[in-house]
Amino acid sequence: MRGGEGERLELQAKKRPRQARAQATFDAIVQACARVLAEEGYAAVTTNRVAELAGVSIGSLYEYFPNKQAIVASALARAMREIVEEVGASLRVAVALEGQPRAGIDYWMRAMTAALEKRGALLRVALREVPFLWDIPEVRDLSDTLQHIAQEGRKKSARVVHFDDPEASTYLLMTMVWSAILQSVLYRPSHLSRERLTSTLVEMVLKLL
Amino acid sequence: MRGGEGERLELQAKKRPRQARAQATFDAIVQACARVLAEEGYAAVTTNRVAELAGVSIGSLYEYFPNKQAIVASALARAMREIVEEVGASLRVAVALEGQPRAGIDYWMRAMTAALEKRGALLRVALREVPFLWDIPEVRDLSDTLQHIAQEGRKKSARVVHFDDPEASTYLLMTMVWSAILQSVLYRPSHLSRERLTSTLVEMVLKLL
DNA sequence: GATTAATCCGAATAAATGCTCGGAAACACT
DNA sequence: AGTGTTTCCGAGCATTTATTCGGATTAATC
Known part of the structure; x- marks a missing residue:
């Protein structure tokens, strides 16, 4: 207890x-x-x-x-592995769309949104109520895993983040995008449609690349 | 129970x-x-x-x-009110620095970071473990309150967000900045210093305005 | 078919903890 | 000093719930 x-x-x-x-x-x-x-x-x-x-x-x-706790941890770890897998796969597709950056980014944003949306209720509870969430390895590593995925995408792509500090800006970009999507999935802002948010997000990311 | x-x-x-x-x-x-x-x-x-x-x-x-629960709610509500107050106050200072956008943004980012950092441990527990967190009015309204503050700042400032949808992009910008700061306070990424993140964040925001 | 191992069962146990209630003490006011 | 109100106390009640354990049941092995 x-x-x-x-x-x-x-x-x-x-x-x-x-x-x-x-x-x-x-x-x-x-x-x-x-x-x-x-x-x-x-x-x-x-x-x-x-x-x-x-x-x-x-x-x-x-x-x-x-x-x-071990039961809960198993359930959540499974969900995290699935999310990482889906996000990683979508990145590969996005990178394949090299020629059209907008289409690539758009696809990726939507895939991430879908992956989180599909598990919205579970994630909401996990992130807000499970006290030992961050003791679960799959959860603890999620952030770093996402960073790796982002770095990978950047290396394989022609476009680069051009700020003073590439590492910090890549980290921030990924964090910001991820957080914004997660936030909109968890919080469900009523006055702004998901579609509107996604397309605006794509614009902003393009501007930052 | x-x-x-x-x-x-x-x-x-x-x-x-x-x-x-x-x-x-x-x-x-x-x-x-x-x-x-x-x-x-x-x-x-x-x-x-x-x-x-x-x-x-x-x-x-x-x-x-x-x-x-009422005791916990009182404690957290008090913290939220203090945060809103500090963030609001810092915005007024930032707007007063109209002439130097960079200095204004920089001041604001640092003030938000400080406000959250000061209550880091409390926020970490609140956001991760308190099951009824979102039933607390002060918490539930926080997001909207921040939006108001952001809108206010935009109106009083010469700089404007120039995207197709000003409302959505303002919402996203505020959400992203807030989330990124909160994330770095809660998660404490070891390989990137707070200073590095803040200055990069300022750059990115400037680029989006 | 006999033997061993894996799996399943669920009443009973034990511990934690939110909250009540009757009464004592401190205060305000005359 | 006297009276009523506010504040404070803390042992005990009631409930919830994680976990155990001895034994029944089913599958694998010889």
Whole structure:
């Protein structure tokens, strides 16, 4: 019942399922946890609720996870890996559109938006309510991973950021774009449509390159 | 003991302290709560802990607050009001520096950074761990308030954002700057100094105006 | 078919903690 | 000093909920 400070939490899954049946319950648990998180919030994630929704017994949870946090961590780590994969793939497409910078940037912005939008509810809860979020390796590394992706794109592209400090400006550009998209997904500003924001964002990025 | 979904939480203080003695305990409670939040995290905020640190009895807490959440809400609302005030004040200074846009932007960026930095630990916990954060009016309105401040600055200044959609681009610019600063305060990227980031940020903003 | 290992079950346990309530103490006002 | 109001106290109640454990059930292996 501790929170998110001193204690070292065990966030790894306990044991690998060996039989197919076991793999199914393992997945059911992780998936059920993700659903409760997204639909009911972190406070609703009780071990009993997750077990119930997964259709397994409470005892089975502790067969594969050392504690509640490890279940949540598994669910969130999975989502992060998916996001990184989608964002990375979209960058490769964008770079392939070398000839038309606007089209490339546009595609990339929209892909990032889609990747976050698809998991909006989950991300909202994760970022706002999960106390040990930043103890999850996949989350902690996300920022750096995105930086790598951005650097990679810059190197392969003809366009370059031309400011005094290329590293700092690349970092900032990526951070700003990512934050703006995330913000609009999480906060859902009512007076400005997503479409309007995206196209304006593309303009701004082009101007900064 | 509920979390952050369906239930309507009472986040207002219960009753106003009438005597000076009472005002002192009221303040002590709010301040103690802020300290526990910033130094030990939300999970450490138990009614007993706050009472202890405030040097009052547990019973006294419930004299002025209907529940635990109201105490946390009071502490955070106070911080938000202070931030808005500081950011607003710094904008007025920046606008007064009309002649030198670079100096004005620079001053403003640094003031925002300072305002957030000063409350870094508190903000980190608030944004990452407090489940009902967005039910607090002062927090919910923060984004809009910042938008107003930005619009105000734009109107009073000679420089204008020149993109197809002035409203969207102003919104995005403010969001991006705010997010980037907040991000760097919360995340503390080790490989890039605060100074480096700030000056680059100033460059970028100038380029977008 | 017998034996071993993996998986699943769920009532019971144990601990944490938000909050109440009856009464004592301090204060304001006459 | 007397009276009513405000403030303060803190042991105890009530509830929630993470986790255990002994044993039943099913699958793999010989």
